[in-house]
Amino acid sequence: MESTAPKTPDLTSAERPRTTAHGDRTRRQILRRAVDIASAQGLEGLTIGSLAKELGMSKSGLFAHFGSKEELQLAVVDEAAVIFAENVVEPAFEAPEGVARLYALMDHWVGYVDESVFPGGCFWSKVESEFSARSGVVRDKIVELTSEYIKAMQADVENAKRRGELRDDADAAQLTFEFGAYVQGCNLASQLHGDRAAFGRARLGIRRRIEDAATDKGKKALAAYIKG
Amino acid sequence: MESTAPKTPDLTSAERPRTTAHGDRTRRQILRRAVDIASAQGLEGLTIGSLAKELGMSKSGLFAHFGSKEELQLAVVDEAAVIFAENVVEPAFEAPEGVARLYALMDHWVGYVDESVFPGGCFWSKVESEFSARSGVVRDKIVELTSEYIKAMQADVENAKRRGELRDDADAAQLTFEFGAYVQGCNLASQLHGDRAAFGRARLGIRRRIEDAATDKGKKALAAYIKG
Numbered sequence: 001m002e003s004t005a006p007k008t009p010d011l012t013s014a015e016r017p018r019t020t021a022h023g024d025r026t027r028r029q030i031l032r033r034a035v036d037i038a039s040a041q042g043l044e045g046l047t048i049g050s051l052a053k054e055l056g057m058s059k060s061g062l063f064a065h066f067g068s069k070e071e072l073q074l075a076v077v078d079e080a081a082v083i084f085a086e087n088v089v090e091p092a093f094e095a096p097e098g099v100a101r102l103y104a105l106m107d108h109w110v111g112y113v114d115e116s117v118f119p120g121g122c123f124w125s126k127v128e129s130e131f132s133a134r135s136g137v138v139r140d141k142i143v144e145l146t147s148e149y150i151k152a153m154q155a156d157v158e159n160a161k162r163r164g165e166l167r168d169d170a171d172a173a174q175l176t177f178e179f180g181a182y183v184q185g186c187n188l189a190s191q192l193h194g195d196r197a198a199f200g201r202a203r204l205g206i207r208r209r210i211e212d213a214a215t216d217k218g219k220k221a222l223a224a225y226i227k228g
Numbered sequence: 229m230e231s232t233a234p235k236t237p238d239l240t241s242a243e244r245p246r247t248t249a250h251g252d253r254t255r256r257q258i259l260r261r262a263v264d265i266a267s268a269q270g271l272e273g274l275t276i277g278s279l280a281k282e283l284g285m286s287k288s289g290l291f292a293h294f295g296s297k298e299e300l301q302l303a304v305v306d307e308a309a310v311i312f313a314e315n316v317v318e319p320a321f322e323a324p325e326g327v328a329r330l331y332a333l334m335d336h337w338v339g340y341v342d343e344s345v346f347p348g349g350c351f352w353s354k355v356e357s358e359f360s361a362r363s364g365v366v367r368d369k370i371v372e373l374t375s376e377y378i379k380a381m382q383a384d385v386e387n388a389k390r391r392g393e394l395r396d397d398a399d400a401a402q403l404t405f406e407f408g409a410y411v412q413g414c415n416l417a418s419q420l421h422g423d424r425a426a427f428g429r430a431r432l433g434i435r436r437r438i439e440d441a442a443t444d445k446g447k448k449a450l451a452a453y454i455k456g
Contacts, residue, residue, distance in 0.1 A: 040361035042270075120361035129357035132419035133268035133348035143420060150421075177429040178406075181413025185405060188412065191360035192371060193378075201405040 027065050030055060031079035034072065038080075040120020042130040043073050043138065073138045080123045081145050087112040089152060098165040099210055099218045100225035102156040106179050106206045113187045114199040121191040124149075125184055153179055165218030166210075178209055255293050258283060259307035262300065266308075268348020270358040271301050271366065301366045308351045309373050315340040317380060326393040327438055327446045328453035330384035334407050334434045341415045342427040349419040352377075353412055381407055393446030394438075406437055 033055060038046050047069055052059045066072040088108045095104035113122045120126065124146060131139040157172040182202040189198035210222055261283060266274050275297055280287045294300040316336045323332035341350045348354065352374060359367040385400040410430040417426035438450055 042358070126357055126360070128416055128420050129354055130270070132354070132416065147421065173425070174429050174432065177413060177417065177426055178410070178433050180417075181409040181430075181433075182406070184412050184416065185409025188356055188360065189405065189408075192356050193375065197401070198405055201402050202409075204402065205406050205409075 023065075027075075028079070030057075030062070030065060031075055032083075034076045035080050035083065035123055036119055038076055038120075039118030039123040039126055043076065043127050044130060046073065046076065048072060070136075070138065074141055077127070077138065077141050077145065080127075083117060084112070084124070084149070087117055095225060096221070097159055098163045099160045099214055099222045102153070102160050103207065103210055103222055103225060105153065105156055106183070107203060109183050110186060110199055110202045110206070113183060113190070114196075122183075122187040125187045150176055150180065160214075160218060163217075164215055165221055166213050167215055170213035175209055175213060179206055182206055251293075255303075256307070258285075258290070258293060259303055260311075262304045263308050263311065263351055264347055266304055266348075267346030267351040267354055271304065271355050272358060274301065274304065276300060298364075298366065302369055305355070305366065305369050305373065308355075311345060312340070312352070312377070315345055320384075323453060324449070325387055326391045327388045327442055327450045330381070330388050331435065331438055331450055331453060333381065333384055334411070335431060337411050338414060338427055338430050338434070341411060341418070342424075350411075350415040353415045378404055378408065388442075388446060391445075392443055393449055394441050395443055398441035403437055403441060407434055410434055 030051070034046060034051055037051070037054060048059055048062045048066065051057075051072070052062045055062075062072075066075060088105065091108050092101055092105040095101040113125075124142075127142055128146060131142050153176040154172045157166060157170065157175055160166040161168060161170060161172075182205045186198040186202035189195040207222070207226070211219060214222060258279070262274060262279055265279070265282060276287055276290045276294065279285075279300070280290045283290075290300075294303060316333065319336045320329055320333040323329040341353075352370075355370055356374060359370050381404040382400045385394060385398065385403055388394040389396060389398060389400075410433045414426040414430035417423040435450070435454070439447060442450060
């Protein structure tokens with residue numbers, strides 16, 4: 001999965017107008033708050049003016065970090081990718097390669113929605129829906145990053161096949177479609193209908209789909225990991 | 229399912245300021261266009277001013293139909309429910325009761341997303357995400373109507389159980405969670421990633437989940453309906 005894991009955005013890009021470690025910390029703090037706001041309200045409502053008001057900062061202070069609304073939106077999306085990597089992709093690497101790592105990736109993914117890493121629900125679900133019918137660089141960035149997440153799932157499926165833990169005829173595209181749908185489904189059920197049982201349903205669906213596609217070796221490896 | 233099917237909103241409500249058949253037709257035409265716009269851009273961007281501009285009407289002309297932005301939003305949600313009933317709920321009643329009708333409901337549901345009844349993707353996916361972290365009467369209406377759709381799926385599952393087509397231990401909540409997730413999943417995959425194969429994956433997932441939970445009688449009834 002190493003090669004397909006989401007890239008950690010280069011937050012030290014020289015293009016950005018800051019020069020000190022302090023400025024870097026401030027920038028990250030601003031972005032974390034902006035990701036929280038966008039997870040609830042979407043990115044389009046996030047202007048430099050509204051964010052400055054929310055943070056009790058001057059608009060000119062924010063302009064020193066982000067030159068435009070679009071630059072702010074792109075930086076927020078990059079920051080959300082860092083949060084996703086920290087909460088989902090990296091912890092999954094602690095599981096043994098194969099079906100265990102595939103399950104771990106999805107389990108952490110559901111957990112990251114469940115634990116409300118973002119107060120308004122999953123940042124990605126919100127902005128994917130918000131930008132689904134738009135065009136432009138912000139949409140392009142969202143498509144690029146979420147495509148990486150789909151590839152990360154597919155890479156784990158292929159790895160599990162190579163290890164003889166999933167059957168050769170297991171359909172990676174079908175499995176990853178269903179996994180992605182369960183993650184979206186539990187976010188919406190929880191946020192809109194207050195249905196917290198949906199997280200358990202998403203995990204059960206993921207486990208069953210892996211079991212359905214697994215060899216005996218894979219079933220044993222999955223059971224050992226979940227019992228673990 | 230009769231009792232749990234989405235209610236057709238009362239478009240002749242006396243509270244609304246119109247008195248003629250011509251006015252009623254005009255109102256419906258305005259609302260159809262507004263549903264299209266909201267399916268792409270969301271409801272919050274839909275103001276009386278922006279809609280008037282889009283339709284080439286005067287703002288005062290629109291105010292005669294809708295007294296406020298909120299009244300317009302509620303009317304748009306009601307109109308989207310009429311479209312959903314016409315395209316999904318009512319056609320499913322043509323299938324025989326049991327697993328066939330359950331599959332038909334979901335098949336029409338995927339079809340209604342696939343055929344782009346709404347140019348910007350599924351209206352409900354868009355507004356569910358948009359209002360997931362909001363409060364107020366528009367959100368309440370969206371929750372009420374989408375809850376009816378979940379109940380419609382659950383009623384079909386229970387009907388299929390009573391007819392001995394699904395096993396007694398089939399988990400209606402799990403099944404309907406997964407069905408709802410597949411529908412959301414294919415809308416997003418298509419809209420954001422241009423992945424039209426997702427519609428087939430959603431249908432395959434729905435069919436397999438029904439088959440997994442079906443009795444022999446149910447499997448035969450489902451195969452006969454799909455072969456149809």
